Amino acid sequence: MRVMIVGGGFIGGHLAGRLRAEGCAVTVAGRRGADMACDLARDDTAVWAQRLRGYDALVNCAGILAAGANYDGVHARGAIALFDGAAQAGVARVVQISSLGASDGTTAYHRSKRAADEHLVSLNLGWAIVRPSLVVGRGGGSAALFSALAALPLMPDMGGGMVQPIAIDDLVEAIWRLLRRPLPMSVVVDAVGPEPMRLVDLMAILRRWLGFEATRSLPVPRWMMRWVATLGIGPMTRDSLTMLEAGNAAPVEPFVAALGFVPQPVARALDRSPATQGDRLAARLSPLGPVLRGLLAAVWLAGGLVPLLLTPMASNTHLLARLGLTGEAAIGTVWAGSLADMAVGLALILRWHGAALAGVALMGAYSLILAAVAPELWADPFGALVKNLAVLGLSLAIHAMEKPHA
Structure with missing residues (x-):
């Protein structure tokens, strides 16, 4: 199978490694350090149609979540041009990595993802939409952020709704199974782990994984979080704060029925890859940056x-x-x-x-x-x-x- 992955970040990088191990011919397209240079915010349908000729499958892993990010250009217009190019090039399978909550469209981030999802569904090709909750694994931005918070003397309890994190290996396994699914795929999957939890509970899991002693948590006032998000201090944005307050969870049973396996608890997935001294050093230094x-x-x-x-x-x-x-x-x-x-x-x-x-x-x-x-x-x-x-x-x-x- 010849596969193009757009977005060579955390998910795209792990997926590329798995597909190559399975014997697939993989091309990673991205803005920096990728096999093929691309810019989703600028490249049009004709450009993508030319690039995608001869490919059996396309996986769109591109995504950004930051203050001032061009959500419409990357997630919506860029992804739509990408999907149209795939249709013109005759790509049989397209997997879109969306976001859990995109169907509700409560933030600009979610609305941009939903626009691309809806356009993909309207095309005459084999498609699958994967909507992950928080994805945890070495090299991920979320894992790095919450590991850094977990390494503090007192873990910040930011409240919010429940999250249902999924291990990166399970998300990659789900995508691999979708790529081998008989056509037409036509499936939407909420990719979640088996355990709903609070963010502070996830931090406690990460703290144990890092090998630090247990510590207490300190509630963070919501007004302080809104102030930080408004000023753009650190990784918190208005969209991420809204998503935190709403939560990020879904029933796991539809995932199991669609993919044929039960995702592992995050703690067990982390235990399979023990933390190194580098992980502990990164967690301690990150808040000091x-x-x-x-x-x-x-x-x-x-x-x-x-x-x-x-x-x-x-x-x-x-x-x-x-x-x-x-x-x-x-x-x-x-x-x-x-x-x-x-x-x-x-x-x-x-x-x-x-x-x-x-x-x-x-x-x-x-x-x-x-x-x-x-x-x-x-x-x-x-x-x-x-x-x-x-x-x-x-x-x-x-x-x-x-x-x-x-």
């Missing part, structure tokens, strides 16, 4: 503002005289350096990719110049130059923690 970025941004902003607002210009230009810079040239250099510092600080706050690395280059240049013109600063009791090494280390750590472009 925004804090470390904020502290580094504060250092750069202070480095730019203090020379301009708090210290005499004569003090700022004193060392520059050793480089032969005096008068307006020295003042201009101070302004240029201060503006560069503030630019790095603002770039860190805005989460621009590579901002920390730009700071490494700038701090490295400053350190080399100061070491050349004033080597005595290495012995300064306040660590005027030695502290730069700590800032360089922090910058490299933040850059390493950045996610690659999607």
